[in-house]
Each structure stands twice: as structure tokens, then as C-alpha cells.
Amino acid sequence: MAAIDLGSLPALPAPPAIEGRGPWQLAWARLRRDRVAVTCAIFIAVLLLVALLAKPISVLAGYSPTDQDRVNGISPDGLPMPPSVHHWLGTDNLGRDLLVRIVYGSQVSLAVGVGAAVVAVLIGVIVGMCAGYLGPAVDSILARLMDVVLSFPFLLFAIALATVAGPSELLEIAVIAFFSWAAVGRIVRGQTLAIREKEYVEAARSLGAGPLRIMLVDVLPNLVAPVIVYTTLLIPVSIVFESTLSYLGVGIIPPTPSWGNMISDAQSYYQVAWWFLLFPGLALILTTLAFNLLGDSVRDALDPRG
């Protein structure tokens, strides 16, 4: 038997290093494989880009969102014009370019939608965690508070507040956040109640950690997954809420375009100008659909059992 000449054999490839993959990496990998999630994320990214580039887009189109085109934008009878080379998505009842207005409207929807969702989640997490961790006395007060907020006829109240305080974008964020945090609070409270009974919390307590430290170090990190899911799903709800307020005339004040007030204008013209109703409506539906689908995928990725 001839000795094997080790030197003549091709060198074996080094065995791949075994990587530890944390739950976050696993979730990220699952999310990236999810075609629906990727499509929605791309759509949202494009929308964000469009919102940021609204000004350059309006310059390219040649119209500002409030320019009234009396030549090509309005028919001799004073009606909106259908999509054409001058106005790709047609015009509204004042001869304003729908494309440019929809682009500007996306700024409102994203700013209010994301802003309100983030504020609501922040308040909801703080209140929910306090209600869940600080014992029955604090809990019963905070739980009643959440009950009161949840049993408000919120849309009516939002309308009333807007008429009292004068409608504005900031007020919209405040109103939407005010009526959304309690739902988050309830979920966080339930989760916190479960977490506080875990052994590691007991261990931290017996080591002398105070309530604030336990809430921040032991409870909060375990709330991140449900909070991310809830934030993603709260954004489309806030966007719909914003557009509803604008539709009812207590949100964004014309002539500043928002998808809601455009649809409100279109209501009187849908029999003669389908594009006037359809395009802002479509923008709104596609945006909320994208956020909802993405939220669903994020939940699946973080909790594959669900």
C-alpha cells in the first residue's frame, strides 16, 4: 500500500464557522424571504422618497399643488379634466394637477400616520408597563383611565377638539395618539402582568433591583416584539384616521392637499370625473394595504407559531 501523499490532495475547504443566530437575526431572515413583505417595504420606501421629493417632483411636473391651470386644467363648463399629456392623472374642480397634489398629500399621510403611531406607542408602553408592574392600586386607576378613553366616541371627540382648537397637523397627531394609546396600553399591561411572574424578574428582585430598573432592564426588552408589530399595524390605522378627519373637514385645511380632503372635494364630482375620486382613493388604499401586509409579515417573522 502506497502511503497517501497528503500534499498532492486538494486542500479541503475550511469548515464554515458555526454562527450563533439570535432570534432577531432569524426573524430578519424570515422577513427577507417573505416576498409580500419585501414588496410592501419597497412600496413604502418609494412612497417615502416621493414624499421627501415632493418639491422637485412638482417642479418637474410644472405645477405647484395650488396652481390652477385655466388652459388645460379645466373644461369650458368649469369641470375637471381627465388624464392627459398635460396632467397625467387629470385635474380637480379648480384645475389643479392631481398627480402633484397626491404627491404632496403623501407627506401629510406619512407624517401624521407615523407620528401619531409613534407617540401613541410611547404613551401606551409607559402607562401599560406601570399598570402591569406597579401593583393593584396603580393598576386599577390606570385600567379605569384606559376604559374611559376606549369608551369615548372618539371620532366625534376628535371633530369637537378640532373645531375648538382650530385644525392643524400637530393637533391631528395629538388627537389620534390620544385615542390610540389606550389600546396599546392594554396589550402591554397584559404582557407585563405575565412577565412580572417570570423567574428572572423574581431573581432580579431578590438581588435588590428596584421597580424602575426591573421595568427597564427585564420587562421592556421582552416587550419589543409585540410593540414593533403593534406600531406597524397602528400606522395604517392612523393614516385612515387622518384621512377621515380631513374628509370631514376638520383635519388638513384646503388648499393644502391631503388625500382625505381631496376625496371630500371629489365627492361632488364623482359622476363626471371618476379620476378625481379614484386616484386619491387608490393612493390611500394602497398605502394602508402595504402597511397592513408588512405588519402581518413582521408578526409572522417574529412569532412563527402564530
Add this chain to the structure above:
Amino acid sequence: MARFLIRRVLTGLLVVWLISVIVFGLFFVAPHNVAQLLLGKFAAQNQQLVQSVTHQLGLDQPIPVQYAHFLWRLLHGDLGYSYYSHQPVTTLIAQAFPVTASLALGAAVIWLVLGVFIGVLSATRPRSLLDRGATLFALAGLSVPTFVLGLLLLFVFFYQLHVAGVDLFPGSGYVPLTTNPGQWAMHLVLPWITLAVATMAVYVRLTRGQLVEVLGEDFIRTARAKGLREGRVVYRHGLRAALIPVVTQFGIDVGTLLGGVIVTEQVFGLNGLGRMSVQAVTNSDEPVIIAVVLLAAVFVVVANIVVDLLYAVLDPRIRLS
């Protein structure tokens, strides 16, 4: 049981009272002069008139005193007079209530029955075409804002049909049930669908998710093992257990119903409580606003108590205490 009811009714009253304080506070902090508003152009000519009207309405008294008067009258079934139409608020509510009740009840029946039924179908056939269709429908329903759906339905089922020469569904208005039941329903079909779809989507998802879980439990296997028909297993044993979160959701949705009603009534021109309250807000008609908000809050509280009672009926393991 009796103790439970008493406690729930008391906390319910507390919630309603808190809301009345908040509404009252909110509107009386509002910086505007009601008397000036009522008198219109007369106000500028006669400052004394403004003062006497303000006095008549009791608006020159401290806010806590005003609130006490309001509460006293409320306990006697008197909600005051509308600043705008000068009619008793109770009369206005009595006029608008049937419209809103017809709209809300019909929509609730549609979303409950259809939502749960589609949920069951899709839970018993997981990953089938029907299941996927239902999931997609649920997501789409959640994503379409009520007013957009209403306007699209109007465009297709009122306007396009009208153009095609078929006038099946009217574009707006309301016919009382007692006048003509057929016309009543025809006027309400599109509003019902508009109001029901978004909520229905939630029920499809909820029922499906719950039922899939319940059908994997031991008592279902036992029921199957003793030879029950599959239909009986699913509907009598499975669905009953799966319905509890659905009932919870229903209690929550009654609370948010007024929101949907406001938008739907606005789109379809129905003169119900929703439209009335929006008009009251734009006219600064405080007595009407307060009445509608309180009415809505009472409904939410009652619905929540009913929901708690239903738990015990659905799941004998839950004892009310």
C-alpha cells in the same frame, strides 16, 4: 351574579359621569360667546340683549353651578334646547335615532353573521383557495377607509347602474321602516355594506384564528371520538369556545361604531345621530353635542356589561364574581 351586576352598573355609571364632566369641561372652556352666536346681527346693536340672553341660559354662572344644573335637568330627562334649531334636544334625538339604529343594527348583523361564517369556513379548510381568498378579503377590508368604500360603492352601484338605466339602489336618503320596508332596506343596503366591511374583516380573522386553535384541543378530539357529525363538532363544540374573543371584540366595536356611523351617514346623506352631531359641532350647538356623546357612552357601557354576561353563557367555566 347580582353582586357582579350591581358592581358593573356602578362602575359603568362612573365612566359615564366622568365622560359627562370631560365633555362639559371641554365645551365650556371653548372661547366663544353663545349669546352672540344666537343673536347674530342683533348682538352688535344691543349689548344688553346679549347679557340678558346669557343670563337666561345660565351661562353667566360659574361652570360648576352650570354643571350641577345640567345634571339636575338630565336626571329629570331634560337635555335642554338646541342653540341652533331651538327644539328640545330629546325631540331631535328621537328623530335621528331610528335612522342610526337601522343603519347600525343592520350593519352589525351583516358583519357578525358573515364575518363569523366566513371565518368558520376558512378555519375548517386551512390553506384552501377559499381560506386564502378570505384572508385577502380581510386584509383588503381592513385597508379601505370607510368613506372611500362608501364613495366607490356609490360610484358603481348607484351611478354606473343609473347610467346603465337600472335604478336599484338610491344614492342617498332614508325611508322609515314603518312607511315602506322594501324601500327602507333598499336605501340602506349600500350604507350597511360600507359600515360592515371593515369590521367584518376583523371578525373573519379573529374567528379563523380562534377556531383553528380550538379545533386542536382535547375536547374536540373527544367529541369526534364519540362519533359526532363534523358539523356538530365544529358549530356546537368548537365555535362556542372560539366565540369568546369574538364577543369581546363586539363589545369594543359597539364603542367605535359611532365613528363609522358618522362617516357613513355623511357619505350617504342619512340624517341620523352621526350627521346631527357633526352639524352640532360645526354650529357650536353644545346641548346637542353633550347629549349625543353621553348617549354613545351609555351604549358602550351597556354593551360591555352585556358582553360580560354573555361570557358566562358561552363558557360555563367562567363564573361571574
